Amino acid sequence: MPARDPDAPPVLELRRVVKSFGPVVALRSASLVLEAGSVHALVGENGAGKSTTVGVIAGVHRRDGGRFEIDGEVVDFASTAQARDAGIAVIYQEPTLFGHLSVVENIFMGRQPRGRVGIDRRAMRDEVLRVFGRLGVRIDPDLPADGLSIADRQIVEIAKALTLDARILVMDEPTSALSGAEAERLFAIVRSLRDDGRAILFISHRFAEIFDLCDTVTVMRDGAFVDTVPIDDTTVDELVAAMVGRDVTELYPKQAAPIGETVLRVSGLTRVGAFRDVSFEVRSGEIVGLAGLVGSGRSALARAVFGVDRYDAGRVEVAGAAVRPGAPAAAIRAGMALLPSDRRRHGVVPAMSVARSIALAARGRLARSGLLTSRAERAVSRAWVERLRIRASALDAPVGTLSGGSQQRVVLAKWLATGPRLLIVDEPTRGIDVASKAEVHRLLSALAAEGMAVLMISSELPEVLGMADRVLVMREGRIAADLPRDAATPEAVIRAATGG
Ligand SMILES: Nc1ncnc2c1ncn2[C@@H]1O[C@H](COP(=O)(O)OP(=O)(O)OP(=O)(O)O)[C@@H](O)[C@H]1O
Ligand SMILES: [Mg+2]
Secondary structure (H helix, E strand, O other): OOOOOOOOOOOEEEEEEEEEEOOEEEEEEEEEEEOOOEEEEEEOOOOOOHHHHHHHHHOOOOOOEEEEEEOOEEOOOOOHHHHHHOOEEEEEOOOOOOOOOEHHHHHOOOOOOEOOOOEOHHHHHHHHHHHHHHHOOOOOOOOEHHHOOHHHHHHHHHHHHHHOOOOEEEEEOOOOOOOHHHHHHHHHHHHHHHHOOOEEEEEOOOHHHHHHHOOEEEEEEOOEEEEEEEHHHOOHHHHHHHHHOOOOOOOOOOOOOOOOOEEEEEEEEEEOOOEEEEEEEEEOOOEEEEEEOOOOOHHHHHHHHHOOOOOOEEEEEEOOEEOOOOOHHHHHHOOEEEEOOOHHHHOOOOOOEHHHHHHHHHHHHHHHOOOOOHHHHHHHHHHHHHHOOOOOOOOOOEHHHOOHHHHHHHHHHHHHOOOOOEEEEEOOOOOOOHHHHHHHHHHHHHHHHOOOEEEEEOOOHHHHHHHOOEEEEEEOOEEEEEEEHHHOOHHHHHHHHHOO
16 A cells, blocks of 8 residues: 555545435534545444435535535535546445446446447456456356346446546445355455555444454444544444444343244245255244355245245145245235345335335235225324334335335335234344344344244344244255254354255
8 A cells, every 4th residue: 555645635524514305304414534545434323324425425415514525625526427537436235237238338337448440348348357357256247237146246336446446435235235255255355445545435234344344433323423433442332332322222132922823834845946845834923033044045935935936846824724826915815924135126116105115015904994095004104113113204205215224114014014924024134223123123022922923034143043932944945954942053053054
């Protein structure tokens, strides 16, 4: 890294930045200083204003007040193109590539170098391969972006930032959809970019990775700056206290519940290429954890049980009655609900109101009781907004205007509003801040105590072990172990998941 002039201004500085959306004040006083050669974490509860801060930096939002400087010069980006030209690149949780275009075409979108005859494809391809080489990744540059995993799509975005020679990289929850190994690969790349002298802003709800990767951390609360400290001078407890301004209660408030009759019975379920001969039961009052590595077949199994995907053999029963395969509507009528892991794509319609979004899946039930009015919709939604503490300015606010974590809760509310007998949750606390995780756990525990059967997929081992009465471990499409709570130690689960 080139030696830095100690008197040089920071690469990026925000000072008391203000941003409102109509009546909603998203940023009251956001401040942030980024230095070259540093990985800087930005933490805060859901709705604290992290993504809005990113929006200001990226030219998506225009600030209403405060200062924004790059290299000591005041800037005011009117577009994302202006931010890009100033050396800023943003990597989002869900990369925004064009699915039908190739990797190369995406990287050079709108700025193809010209050769003698039209666009110089060879030069573009060589440049992409050079950058991939530098990043130490192997991705086929001719593949359409659609065919890539989320992790690879993020790397394509990073490669794009490098070809643009971005000096400031902003990553808004980049790891929330990645497996452990994919996240590790991303961190290796982030470290090499840092050593290169770039400034990186890293947003995450996962403290382990923040302490592993970042050197500095800024805490935000309610749209305002709280503190910036070197990572070595703080602890998780201190950060959490600064984020929430209060003490956080126990993270896994598991309560004992009477276990009743079988609600879900899955027998011999097979979907070729995804899972094979899977049989298990979930009983009333029981939380069954479904552990396993990413790709072991857990989400595919959940989608088949709920009828989103078809299966090739086997049977799904709820309360003793067979559920028609491949028909989510039938599953909902049978009393099932599925909170999918990919909630951006399958969860919400951004333009739909909070009230309608929550009441949507419960419509059948509301209509049967003769209640399908917007009043009923609002009443049902209001109850869940309160119970899940969803931060929305109004019930008729579009879901797309909520923070990422609040949108996640809207999807959870939507499924809970159907009053299911069996609730399948796939990564229920993904994207939810650390302080609110305990609330989601408390809710799941309370629902089980009220007699609901819960099947919980989670890649967070402590969450599975903390909440489940029984842990099923999947490996390569099969149930490799069925462990009662007492036997479900981290070692036992990992051994079953890896076959080690
Ligand atoms: N386009 C918009 N219109 C109205 N309100 C908005 C808009 N964008 C954000 N907000 C509001 O601004 C506040 C801050 O949201 P922001 O997305 O910045 O939070 P965040 O810190 O990124 O949270 P999370 O951890 O959940 O992603 C929230 O109350 C949100 O509802
Ligand atoms: Mg956000």
